[in-house]
Amino acid sequence: xxxxxxxxxxxxxxxxxxxxxxxxxxxxxxxxxxxxxxxxxxxxxxxxxxxxxxxxxxxxxxxxxxxxxxxxxxxxxxxxxxxxxxxxxxxxxxxxxxxxxxxxxxxxxxxxxxxxxxxxxxxxxxxxxxxxxxxxxxxxxxxxxxxxxxxxxxxxxxxxxxxxxxxxxxxxxxxxxxxxxxxxxxxxxxxxxxxxxxxxxxxxxxxxxxxxxxxxxxxxxxxxxxxxxxxxxxxxxxxxxxxxxxxxxxxxxxxxxxxxxxxxxxxxxxxxxxxxxxxxxxxxxxxxxxxxxxxxxxxxxxxxxxxxxxxxxxxxxxxxxxxxxxxxxxxxxxxxxxxxxxxxxxxxxxxxxxxxxxxxxxxxxxxxxxxxxxxxxx
Amino acid sequence: xxxxxxxxxxxxxxxxxxxxxxxxxxxxxxxxxxxxxxxxxxxxxxxxxxxxxxxxxxxxxxxxxxxxxxxxxxxxxxxxxxxxxxxxxxxxxxxxxxxxxxxxxxxxxxxxxxxxxxxxxxxxxxxxxxxxxxxxxxxxxxxxxxxxxxxxxxxxxxxxxxxxxxxxxxxxxxxxxxxxxxxxxxxxxxxxxxxxxxxxxxxxxxxxxxxxxxxxxxxxxxxxxxxxxxxxxxxxxxxxxxxxxxxxxxxxxxxxxxxxxxxxxxxxxxxxxxxxxxxxxxxxxxxxxxxxxxxxxxxxxxxxxxxxxxxxxxxxxxxxxxxxxxxxxxxxxxxxxxxxxxxxxxxxxxxxxxxxxxxxxxxxxxxxxxxxxxxxxx
Numbered sequence: 210x211x212x213x214x215x216x217x218x219x220x221x222x223x224x225x226x227x228x229x230x231x232x233x234x235x236x237x238x239x240x241x242x243x244x245x246x247x248x249x250x251x252x253x254x255x256x257x258x259x260x261x262x263x264x265x266x267x268x269x270x271x272x273x274x275x276x277x278x279x280x281x282x283x284x285x286x287x288x289x290x291x292x293x294x295x296x297x298x299x300x301x302x303x304x305x306x307x308x309x310x311x312x313x314x315x316x317x318x319x320x321x322x323x324x325x326x327x328x329x330x331x332x333x334x335x336x337x338x339x340x341x342x343x344x345x346x347x348x349x350x351x352x353x354x355x356x357x358x359x360x361x362x363x364x365x366x367x368x369x370x371x372x373x374x375x376x377x378x379x380x381x382x383x384x385x386x387x388x389x390x391x392x393x394x395x396x397x398x399x400x401x402x403x404x405x406x407x408x409x410x411x412x413x414x415x416x417x418x419x420x421x422x423x424x425x426x427x428x429x430x431x432x433x434x435x436x437x438x439x440x441x442x443x444x445x446x447x448x449x450x451x452x453x454x455x456x457x458x459x460x461x462x463x464x465x466x467x468x469x470x471x472x473x474x475x476x477x478x479x480x481x482x483x484x485x486x487x488x489x490x491x492x493x494x495x496x497x498x499x500x501x502x503x504x505x506x507x508x509x510x511x512x513x514x515x516x517x518x519x520x521x522x523x524x525x526x527x528x529x530x531x532x533x534x535x536x537x538x539x540x541x542x543x544x545x546x547x548x549x550x551x552x553x554x555x556x557x558x559x560x561x562x563x564x565x566x567x568x569x570x571x572x573x574x575x576x577x578x579x580x581x582x583x584x585x586x587x
Numbered sequence: 588x589x590x591x592x593x594x595x596x597x598x599x600x601x602x603x604x605x606x607x608x609x610x611x612x613x614x615x616x617x618x619x620x621x622x623x624x625x626x627x628x629x630x631x632x633x634x635x636x637x638x639x640x641x642x643x644x645x646x647x648x649x650x651x652x653x654x655x656x657x658x659x660x661x662x663x664x665x666x667x668x669x670x671x672x673x674x675x676x677x678x679x680x681x682x683x684x685x686x687x688x689x690x691x692x693x694x695x696x697x698x699x700x701x702x703x704x705x706x707x708x709x710x711x712x713x714x715x716x717x718x719x720x721x722x723x724x725x726x727x728x729x730x731x732x733x734x735x736x737x738x739x740x741x742x743x744x745x746x747x748x749x750x751x752x753x754x755x756x757x758x759x760x761x762x763x764x765x766x767x768x769x770x771x772x773x774x775x776x777x778x779x780x781x782x783x784x785x786x787x788x789x790x791x792x793x794x795x796x797x798x799x800x801x802x803x804x805x806x807x808x809x810x811x812x813x814x815x816x817x818x819x820x821x822x823x824x825x826x827x828x829x830x831x832x833x834x835x836x837x838x839x840x841x842x843x844x845x846x847x848x849x850x851x852x853x854x855x856x857x858x859x860x861x862x863x864x865x866x867x868x869x870x871x872x873x874x875x876x877x878x879x880x881x882x883x884x885x886x887x888x889x890x891x892x893x894x895x896x897x898x899x900x901x902x903x904x905x906x907x908x909x910x911x912x913x914x915x916x917x918x919x920x921x922x923x924x925x926x927x928x929x930x931x932x933x934x935x936x937x938x939x940x941x942x943x944x945x946x947x948x949x950x951x952x953x954x955x956x957x958x959x960x961x962x963x964x965x
Contacts, residue, residue, distance in 0.1 A: 284853035423857040423873070431860055431869070464842040470879070474852045475662035479801040481856040482809055485863045491809070495801070501848070 259345045263384040264583045266299035271373035271578035272417070273359050273571075274366035275443060275538050276409035279499035279529040280476035286366070286409035287419040288574035289443050294367070295356040295581070296333055296374035298382055304350025309337050316357030323361065328353070332399040336372035339395035340379035343387055351382070362454065363447050364532035368403045369410030370578075372396035377415065377578040389416060390428050392578075397428075404454045410532065417577030419484050436487035441573040442547040444520065444539040445531060446554040448564035452510055457533035460505045469500050489542050493526020496540060503529055510535045512562020519557035523550040544570055637723045641762040642961045644677035649751035649956035650795070651737050651949075652744035653821060653916050654787035657877035657907040658854035664744070664787035665797040666952035667821050672745070673734040673959070674711055674752035676760055682728025687715050694735030701739065706731070710777040714750035717773035718757035721765055729760070740832065741825050742910035746781045747788030748956075750774035755793065755956040767794055768806050770956075775806075782832045788910065795955030797862050814865035819951040820925040822898065822917040823909060824932040826942035830888055835911035838883045847878050867920050871904020874918060881907055888913045890940020897935035901928040922948055 272293040276286040304310045311326040311334055328334025333355045341351070353375060359367040376395040380387045387395075396411035412420040412430050419433040435441055465473075476498040483492035497517070507513040507530060516537045520528035524546055525539035537554060541547045547570035558566040650671040654664035682688045689704040689712055706712025711733045719729070731753060737745040754773040758765045765773070774789035790798040790808050797811040813819055843851075854876040861870035875895070885891040885908060894915045898906035902924055903917035915932060919925045925948035936944040 280852065281856065282852070283849045285856065421853065421856055421860060423853055423869070431857055433860055461845060463845060465845065465848045466842060467839060470843045470848050470851070471661045473848070474658065474660070474855045475799065475801055477852045478659065478663065478799055478855045478859040479809055481860050482799060482811055482863060485860060491801070 259347050260383045260386055262300050262349055262382050262586065264300075264382050265586050266297065266584045267378050267381045267580055268295060268297045268582040269374045269378035269381060269578060270295050270581045271370040271377065271414045272574040272576075273445075274369055274410045274413045274532075275445075276364075276366060276407070276413075276532040277502065277530070278480060278538075279496045279503060279527075280473045280501075281409075281421075281480055282473075282499070282502045283407055284409060284422045285419070285477065285480070286413040288413040288417045288577055289365070289445065289569075289571045290574035290576075291571045292365070292569055293358050293414070294333075294370040294374050295358065296337075296371070296378045297354040297356070298337070298351055298375075298378040300349050300382070300586075301352040302350070304352055306350050307341070307347040308350045309334060309341060310350070310352045311355065312352045313354040314357065315355070318357040318360050318367075320361050321357055324355070324357070331355070332368040332371040332403060333375035335399035335402060336396045337375040337379050339398045340376045340387060340392070343391050343395060344379070344383050346383065351379070353378070360447060362451060364452065364530065364534045364536040365445065365447070366410035366414055366532060369396060369400060369414045372399040373411055373414035373578040377580070381580045381583065390430065393430065394428060404533075405458070413577070415578050417575050418573065421481060433481060433484045435484050435573055435575075437575070439487040439489070440542050441489065442541050442544055443569075443571050443573070444525065444541060444547045444550045444554065445536050445569040445571065446516065446539075446551060446558065446566050447536040447568075448510070448512070448558045448562060448566040450510060450535045450562075450564050452533060452535040454533045457506050457509065460509055461502060462505065465501055473499060473501050489526050489540065493528075493540050496527035496529050497521070499529060506530055506534055510537075510562070511564055512558045512560070513537060515561035516554045516557040519553040520550050523553040525550045528554075544572075637725050638761045638764055640678050640727055640760050640964065642678075642760050643964045644675065644962045645756050645759045645958055646673060646675045646960040647752045647756035647759060647956060648673050648959045649748040649755065649792045650952040650954075651823075652747055652788045652791045652910075653823075654742075654744060654785070654791075654910040655880065655908070656858060656916075657874045657881060657905075658851045658879075659787075659799075659858055660851075660877070660880045661785055662787060662800045663797070663855065663858070664791040666791040666795045666955055667743070667823065667947075667949045668952035669949045670743070670947055671736050671792070672711075672748040672752050673736065674715075674749070674756045675732040675734070676715070676729055676753075676756040678727050678760070678964075679730040680728070682730050684728050685719070685725040686728045687712060687719065688728070688730045689733065690730045691732040692735065693733070696735040696738050696745075698739050699735055702733070702735070709733070710746040710749040710781060711753035713777035713780060714774045715753040715757050717776045718754045718765060718770070721769050721773060722757070722761050724761065729757070731756070738825060740829060742830065742908065742912045742914040743823065743825070744788035744792055744910060747774060747778060747792045750777040751789055751792035751956040755958070759958045759961065768808065771808065772806060782911075783836070791955070793956050795953050796951065799859060811859060811862045813862050813951055813953075815953070817865040817867070818920050819867065820919050820922055821947075821949050821951070822903065822919060822925045822928045822932065823914055823947040823949065824894065824917075824929060824936065824944050825914040825946075826888070826890070826936045826940060826944040828888060828913045828940075828942050830911060830913040832911045835884050835887065838887055839880060840883065843879055851877060851879050867904050867918065871906075871918050874905035874907050875899070877907060884908055884912060888915075888940070889942055890936045890938070891915060893939035894932045894935040897931040898928050901931040903928045906932075922950075
């Protein structure tokens, strides 16, 4: 097997080329999971062949995400509009049927050279492979191009966005046969390899908005609708500082005293209630109130405590660490206010942490990963 | 001070009698907290005297409550319609002005003789005294009659209902000058003495519906509106078994592993989301999913595990321990189904716990403690 491709095992006589597929040659009977839109659950449908592509190429975008949100550690996240990763995918007769090849990785992201073109070691590649496995694709090969819009290891769900864009691109090119749960599961395979089996980035990147992960066995995702008539802006300030997820995870306590457990649980519950009720004042308070994770991680990010104070003094409803950091996230209801808050946060990183930082002021993404362009088959 | 009365300190020349008050003799200038209905926050209003009674007598009812609700341990509770405690209060010239006297305690409740008529040692008395203190009542005396509708130590918020009915009765008789927060704070004085400074029974008993307690310093209560168009029934099965709150609290772990903390927090958040979204299926799942408190307490209540299984097998959406037990609470969307579930639960207590049990099938109380009758002053 070539380093840049992945081959799917099959009892069928492979390879079949694309023309054979269009001639409706039925190879074998197998089953795939299909999305029941009324129930939002997977169901099993018997097909007589693997699904043909409906496009010759697609481009999909997946947004950045803020996981944890303070007391929502490891089960809550939300998507942020306007920044994210993009995956272009095309049916490629030069790629072995049933396989995927990463042709190109681009972007202004520092350390982009660290990303592997081996799909087995690349977030987009792993998620794309999983999505192809779920669809049992064996008749066409795909080539994938990844455009990184997010910095690596920043706490903005960079790996999740790559995975989400890839999984959605695969699903779109084959006619949207996978459920939301399937897409999240495909991306979880990637997250598992990179940072752990946590869906608090991939689920909101796929689904948009706020998502609560209630269960993994089986996967149960709860989308939490922030009222459409209300504005919610995230001020995301990313310092030039490496906060490896593993190190940030190692800083966590193994045991938690009952009073802190009760406190954090109540704050997580209050956060969810605030999201659903569109109560930004309470959302900010709950976001800022983590007594378990943030107190252990903030000291590892120079200036973080001062940045949080600066954000709140500048009028933010609340502030905490985004994901495992080092990005700080504050919330507000107005873009202009957001920029003022951002200035104060950047200044605090400089002054108290001796770190340069860049800022984004972005709205809640309510859509999630989506097709942004497609080319139909001739 | 007599055993049955409580005297409030004042710099004013006491006693003043009721007629003097009606003649608008201004005793002193002092301040009380008043309720700002638009803000739901307390504010300070300067009054020139203590408020006069607007009724000669009132009767107030406060509903039973289910605290904890599984993963909402110590910060979440809801009110249950149709069962609760009733307090009758009257202006009594035979009671020393500024004081309160408990004249009568009645009800079919076993162990009712355990309840003290000393207002300093009775939940209704303590809450009434606190409410009178907040209003700075010094010109009239009150006598209180308590009608217990709830069994003691059952996990149905018996002490909270007595306190809530008393605080609301005092507030009503003096013209509703206290805020919801004030009423809860008055009742917390009582809870503190009986079982600990927890508002997860008193807040829903005062406010009705589901209430999340986000903070105590200062008190921050979040009412969680269950959609008015949906039905929610509680199946409350109380075995003849004593489960003292202190013993049930001693059974709790002091430290909680991170995975269990994350799990329970996510379930609490899911529970709150389900309440607000009116999703009974998910509400039941979250209610049943506590991995921290229920596993420690259920073994102390004979048959509880079997009762939970029986409830779910009989069609309940979920089941857990109500408060600190021994009552088991299951949820359903239909009264008839509720009675069938109740039969199975009672049978399971008999069969597996060797305990007789009584059942109630009651709807969510959406009103909270309220005036049920009043007599105007002549």
